Amino acid sequence: MKKKILITGGAGFIGSHVIRLFVNKYPNYEIINLDALTYAGNLENLCDVDSKPNYSFIKGDITDLEFVTNLFNKYKFDGVLHLAAESHVDRSISDPLAFINTNILGTVNLLNAAKEVWKDEMSDKKFYHISTDEVYGSLGITGKFTETTSYDPRSPYSASKASSDHLVRAYFHTYKLPVVISNCSNNYGANQFPEKLIPLVINNIKHSKTLPIYGKGDNIRDWLFVEDHALAIDKIYHEGKVGETYNIGGNNEWTNIDLVKKLCDIMDKKLDQAIGTSQKLISFVKDRAGHDMRYAIDASKIEKELGWKPSIKFEEGFEQTIDWYLENTEWSDHILSGDYEKYYEKQYKNR
Ligand code: NAD
Ligand code: DAU
Numbered sequence: 001m002k003k004k005i006l007i008t009g010g011a012g013f014i015g016s017h018v019i020r021l022f023v024n025k026y027p028n029y030e031i032i033n034l035d036a037l038t039y040a041g042n043l044e045n046l047c048d049v050d051s052k053p054n055y056s057f058i059k060g061d062i063t064d065l066e067f068v069t070n071l072f073n074k075y076k077f078d079g080v081l082h083l084a085a086e087s088h089v090d091r092s093i094s095d096p097l098a099f100i101n102t103n104i105l106g107t108v109n110l111l112n113a114a115k116e117v118w119k120d121e122m123s124d125k126k127f128y129h130i131s132t133d134e135v136y137g138s139l140g141i142t143g144k145f146t147e148t149t150s151y152d153p154r155s156p157y158s159a160s161k162a163s164s165d166h167l168v169r170a171y172f173h174t175y176k177l178p179v180v181i182s183n184c185s186n187n188y189g190a191n192q193f194p195e196k197l198i199p200l201v202i203n204n205i206k207h208s209k210t211l212p213i214y215g216k217g218d219n220i221r222d223w224l225f226v227e228d229h230a231l232a233i234d235k236i237y238h239e240g241k242v243g244e245t246y247n248i249g250g251n252n253e254w255t256n257i258d259l260v261k262k263l264c265d266i267m268d269k270k271l272d273q274a275i276g277t278s279q280k281l282i283s284f285v286k287d288r289a290g291h292d293m294r295y296a297i298d299a300s301k302i303e304k305e306l307g308w309k310p311s312i313k314f315e316e317g318f319e320q321t322i323d324w325y326l327e328n329t330e331w332s333d334h335i336l337s338g339d340y341e342k343y344y345e346k347q348y349k350n351r
């Protein structure tokens with residue numbers, strides 16, 4: 001019997017890389033991608049794997065309890081990798097409820113359905129919840145988040161993810177549901193929706209639009225190549241210990257302004273224009289409300305216990321990423337019309 005694996009949010013940025021890895025690496029798994037195709041979900045992300053015999057897509061909303069329950073009863077999944085979420089901090093500031101619904105209620109629906117369908121035999125099952133380093137809050141200049149750092153979420157997004165993490169752990173302790181959690185730092189790579197810093201800046205440079213830097217640009221993020229995240233997810237799903245949490249990070253901290261300047265210089269070279277041209281587009285704008293100063297991950301546990309560490313050097317991954325956005329203009333053009341334009345106008349109008 002083929003193992004049936006449910007991956008939620010597989011049409012999104014990270015989910016699509018996880019689907020690609022699993023579909024290609026595990027021909028003996030039946031991979032089912034459940035995604036509501038919100039503004040962030042895009043089946044074009046999966047056009048290279050969607051005709052493989054071990055892959056299928058189901059459009060559905062994890063906030064719909066009846067739908068989720070029926071789905072679990074029908075497929076009796078052996079494992080769940082849960083990535084579906086509302087994921088953009090700025091959107092959580094203007095519309096927190098969408099985050100509460102999907103990230104908290106949606107996660108509980110999946111937990112309940114798994115608990116019910118696995119009640120007679122849980123030993124060979126796994127519910128893997130993919131989460132973020134933002135649950136730990138904001139760091140000063142020193143220190144790193146470890147798996148035992150206390151939770152201190154400060155945005156509606158991170159509070160909703162923290163809440164879902166707590167619920168996943170509660171189902172482990174209370175109902176013995178075989179869960180595992182990972183908390184990862186900022187990802188970059190192909191197929192990221194251009195509301196996030198790196199693709200937004202690449203796209204704005206292409207169109208000679210200003211590059212909005214929140215506050216002074218001195219906030220720090222720890223960047224990891226998305227394909228390395230997918231490899232870590234593979235390790236944790238297969239080898240992670242039930243009940244455990246693993247931090248995943250790139251050991252690659254950048255202030256936003258330094259990162260954007262580096263991006264500008266690489267883009268100038270690629271677009272064959274004088275170095276300094278793109279940097280002139282930088283514009284310091286009103287800060288994000290409650291903007292976390294610094295994130296940094298201590299990923300020594302996953303390295304020691306599961307043997308994972310980032311495999312791609314930042315320079316290489318960054319260059320590869322920029323090339324992808326420059327080459328895949330059709331992908332960007334499809335996203336950058338309609339709703340995205342309205343979002344952009346609203347988000348950046350008064351900054
Ligand atoms: P994304 O926004 O690109 O994709 C989210 C996907 O979930 C989309 O395909 C969307 O259609 C789907 N979705 C949203 N609501 C849904 C619902 N109610 N029912 C079914 N599907 C729904 O997000 P991402 O950046 O790929 O992040 C994936 C996961 O990884 C999230 O849980 C996020 O919190 C976590 N994470 C992201 C990062 C990062 O840097 N992007 C870092 C660490 C952790
Ligand atoms: O740390 C993991 C998290 O990383 C994930 O959980 C989130 O889903 C993901 O969106 C990301 O959150 P950030 O808020 O760090 O990512 P974002 O790309 O939105 O912003 C990165 C930094 O750049 C942050 O300090 C805010 C800043 N920024 C962002 C935008 C969109 C700007 O200065 N200008 C911008 O226009």
